Amino acid sequence: MKRIVSIGECMGELSETGVPGTLSMGFAGDTLNTAWYLRRMLPGDWTVDYVTAVGTDGLSNRLVEYLDSERIGTRHIQRLSDKTIGLYYIELKNGERSFTYWRSDSAAKRLAGDVETLEQALAGASIAYWSGITLAILAQADRQTLIDALMRFAARGGKVIFDPNLRPRLWESADAMREWITRAAGIADLCLPSHEDEASWFGDRDAEATAKRYRQAGAKRVAVKNGPGEISLLDADGQLAIVPVQPAAIVVDTTAAGDSFNAGFMAAELAGGTMAQAASAGAALAGRVIGARGALVPQAIEV
Numbered sequence: 001m002k003r004i005v006s007i008g009e010c011m012g013e014l015s016e017t018g019v020p021g022t023l024s025m026g027f028a029g030d031t032l033n034t035a036w037y038l039r040r041m042l043p044g045d046w047t048v049d050y051v052t053a054v055g056t057d058g059l060s061n062r063l064v065e066y067l068d069s070e071r072i073g074t075r076h077i078q079r080l081s082d083k084t085i086g087l088y089y090i091e092l093k094n095g096e097r098s099f100t101y102w103r104s105d106s107a108a109k110r111l112a113g114d115v116e117t118l119e120q121a122l123a124g125a126s127i128a129y130w131s132g133i134t135l136a137i138l139a140q141a142d143r144q145t146l147i148d149a150l151m152r153f154a155a156r157g158g159k160v161i162f163d164p165n166l167r168p169r170l171w172e173s174a175d176a177m178r179e180w181i182t183r184a185a186g187i188a189d190l191c192l193p194s195h196e197d198e199a200s201w202f203g204d205r206d207a208e209a210t211a212k213r214y215r216q217a218g219a220k221r222v223a224v225k226n227g228p229g230e231i232s233l234l235d236a237d238g239q240l241a242i243v244p245v246q247p248a249a250i251v252v253d254t255t256a257a258g259d260s261f262n263a264g265f266m267a268a269e270l271a272g273g274t275m276a277q278a279a280s281a282g283a284a285l286a287g288r289v290i291g292a293r294g295a296l297v298p299q300a301i302e303v
Contacts, residue, residue, distance in 0.1 A: 005049050006049070009086065011029050012059060032052075033296065050074065063085055111142075127161060233276065264283070
């Protein structure tokens, strides 16, 4: 079946409008951003579903309505009457973003609390996409529940795609982050790390070292993002390739650069492209996304 399941947390995004004292609100989150770009780039015979947990309040309802309006499937979103979605406020300085979060008790923290619900969401999908943030927000028992469900999904022939997306502040310790991220990468058909983060927290000397470490952990293929730098690819045969990147002409907002790269890469591969072609497509999309404000940039997608 041509169906992708994206698993993670979507939050309300508060950002400045340029008018003093006013904010705009949208919805975003790393795995939701990738799902949003995938939905707009893939043909109509593909289904893109989002798997998370939200509340039953007005803000949660608005989120689900928004996803429906964007043709992102919501039938596997859990509704929890005692929770709501998280919020974050985004500030920009010279194109780089910083965040203030309100998510300590968000509904998404319980997205993997029910094995049967997870199995139903994964049933019939061809690809499951998730990230280190998805893993980080969960209780330890739920982390293992989700990994086990994805292992069974992979054993049935599904492809698991994983972005480590290292966010140390979400973890109980750096050691826990490294342990769980490595464990999660071991079930990935494709791993999509960012070298700058990996160098900081795993000590990788270069992008090739990042690729090889994830391959050793069990990932079949690895594509290492490196900001405006070249992309390092390690294929299923263990062959390394380097793909140059054309620097973005204008950098306005780097929000969702990696998320959009992942979507461009996945969409190009699903259209029959090679890993190198997929990397070029992902980099081109990310370059357009960072030329505008916000995580979700409709004009960045070529028609």
